[in-house]
Amino acid sequence: MALSYAEAVDKLTVEAQNQGAVYREQYEMCSILKASGRMAKDAVRSPETTPKFDTSAMDGYALNSELTANATAESPVIFLVKGMIAAGDEPIPAFGDAGLDGVYPCVEIMTGARFPETFDCCVRIEDTVSFSDESSDRCYIKVMRPAKPRQHRRLAGSDFKEGDVIISAGAVISPAHIMAMASVGVTEVEVLRKPRIGVFSTGSEMQPAEATKPNLHRIRDANGPHIMATLSDWGVDADFLEVLDDNADSMVKKLLYHITEPKYDIIISTGAVSTGRFDTVPTSLKRLNTRVVFHRIAVKPGHPALFGIIPRQGDRCSGSNGIAYFGLPGNPVAAAACLRFLVNPFIKIFQDQQLEVPLRARVRSEEIEKTDIIASSENCAQLLSTFPPDKDVFRPGISHRLSDGEMGVTLIQDHSPSKVKPFAASNCWIHIHRGHTELRAGDMVDVFLN
Amino acid sequence: MALSYAEAVDKLTVEAQNQGAVYREQYEMCSILKASGRMAKDAVRSPETTPKFDTSAMDGYALNSELTANATAESPVIFLVKGMIAAGDEPIPAFGDAGLDGVYPCVEIMTGARFPETFDCCVRIEDTVSFSDESSDRCYIKVMRPAKPRQHRRLAGSDFKEGDVIISAGAVISPAHIMAMASVGVTEVEVLRKPRIGVFSTGSEMQPAEATKPNLHRIRDANGPHIMATLSDWGVDADFLEVLDDNADSMVKKLLYHITEPKYDIIISTGAVSTGRFDTVPTSLKRLNTRVVFHRIAVKPGHPALFGIIPRQGDRCSGSNGIAYFGLPGNPVAAAACLRFLVNPFIKIFQDQQLEVPLRARVRSEEIEKTDIIASSENCAQLLSTFPPDKDVFRPGISHRLSDGEMGVTLIQDHSPSKVKPFAASNCWIHIHRGHTELRAGDMVDVFLN
Known part of the structure; x- marks a missing residue:
């Protein structure tokens, strides 16, 4: 029986807390002018009382x-x-x-x-x-x-008092915090360094996105650009490493290089993570003595996902336990779901942030959206989709603000883990929790904006 | 009688549409890897059908x-x-x-x-x-x-068909769009160039935020850093120009320089915008033949705000009408309110984007928040604040997700246009519309996140 999504998140949380302990002691000085979105390492206190005079x-x-x-x-x-x-x-x-x-x-x-x-x-x-x-x-x-x-x-002293907390330890710095620091003469702030993530794509059939001469028998790597753009929006430092063939020897060699020089906190790959004979990720990780925390979870899409900790090689200084490894599926929409629902929670906890709380939205069928009628009785409300009872399901959706300020969401109907076109038209994920077997027009659901 | 906020936004909208007409024809090529958050100039269509084979x-x-x-x-x-x-x-x-x-x-x-x-x-x-x-x-x-x-x-052709629209003209490019472009071999995209904004602070009592030797009789410029950080978060190109003394001659000289070399679409200043004898902004703008669209509006804070169009000097190529000028008040919280509620709508319309729709949140008193009881009757609900009937009021608040997924908001009580400390503790603005004279616990309000 595969791990449930809730169990997977529990395991991710424990590992992120442990793996992040050393990371969270690593900081850098940052001009307040560049500090928006960064995390304050310690509480920032006002060095003076303001205004200084009446x-x-x-x-x-x-x-x-x-x-x-x-x-x-x-x-x-x-x-x-x-x-x-x-x-x-x-x-x-x-x-x-x-x-x-x-x-x-x-x-x-x-x-x-x-x-x-x-x-x-x-x-x-x-x-x-x-x-x-x-x-x-x-x-x-x-x-x-x-x-x-x-x-x-x-009056003098009516704003900040010397020692007042401007930003709590670990808080994400906002432009209003920057205003406050500027007003009391704080020009630099200690911030956590950004997490560093290395990203691979795998698949002998893949050609890099930037390849200009298309190969008739190959498909283009859409995962690398998507993951890099998403990680950049999340404020982490990410490097795209390369597109790897389905060859365990070369994958082990590449991974060894990146874990010996401990540049990355996290490595993400897409593809080759199932149990077939060309699924080189599990094989390669085993050869690197990886502690596999989970492999295959009860989610849809994304069930082949793997998460483990690779021990660092030749790492004498950082003292951390290892490098977190996410082996995401190769289908682009499945990879995107795992990035949002496995990697994102890990990154948050790793940085000692709160997990994202979903928005709540009312599901609408496209017909209902047009005529603006919400079915009032649950029994007669239009059945929009059914779901397996033993899985958490992540469905791309289109969210929109309704005229009363409530949030509405429609499901992308033509969805598939491999179909990019319907996913590109979505702007959010709908999380249908394990045990919920159907969705009717008017139901309230958890929504995560993209 | 000062212009109402709604009237001011109407005027801003007309000017942004007109001033932005030339801007919206200006684009640059952008690698898809850097395109997240940029605006597509034209619709992006798939150059091929995917998958190419079964x-x-x-x-x-x-x-x-x-x-x-x-x-x-x-x-x-x-x-x-x-x-x-x-x-x-x-x-x-x-x-x-x-x-x-x-x-x-x-x-x-x-x-x-x-x-x-x-x-x-x-x-x-x-x-x-x-x-x-x-x-x-x-x-x-x-x-x-x-x-x-x-x-x-x-099956071949089950995802994109040649000619399918991936991104509509003017849409903000998301990581999912980037995935889609990568999947069909699009590696570059035409995006609107970012709006260019020049930012001044004014006030002879101001010293730049980075000044290390404090002057006892001066206060630090908190507006410049706040505005720069906010504009950067909004994805525009902004330059901080300098802190100007309250001297119309030097202000005219500086402005002339920046409008002769037509680098900026928008100039923002803080301070010196009232009608006193050291309020150099209205005087300087008059000397530059500025068409003042409004000066003083019925908002709180921020009533002295000025908006006008300065004719460009020596501009032979762009053909646009002028440079949009926002003279914001000097009090930092008033400047922040005007940035959020006047400059932001202008930038959106200038780029042909939709105006931001507020979130809806339920107002809670701090006591109610603690005990988690919402007063059920409006008559007996706790009165939290009263407001002048003839103004739109913008109050800093603290928003939080409630356990049922609804959004709650508490008002910052110790607010003042000049007090930075309470503003730094806020994470949103509450917009109390003209004509609403009181707010009670449990009322629903419009909220704009920071």
């Missing part, structure tokens, strides 16, 4: 609010404008006493300018009337209503 | 199904194994007649191998019993039940 939140006049307590339109309080402070200006010297004429001073202040110590609040320009005395060349303002203490004044 | 879908024996019509376990049909065809082998010569002993031939065939013309189906290895005649060194198989015509035979 600033004005408005364009207006800095003055002492106490003096405006009795201000009214009929009896405004008059202030002498003693100068102007713009954003970025040096602080001005203290002055606050009334002149000989009994008129108290104020200072014109711009948004973002450092607040003078002697004044407590800002009155907006539009809440004042200014006038000037031509004989003395002095400027004055009238304030027509009481100002609140500290109004329109942004 | 192949075996299983490891087994190619034979003539007619001969097995009466096969049973008691009376199996015997075939002579005349050879073996592996994937990638050249086709074998025709043979199909019975030998002198009356035994018909078959050929061992591997998954993916080219199907011999003379046989019509494949019987899986596990459905046969093989034996050999030691005297003649010949191998035979027994077939114990009738085989169906064409079983386990993958």
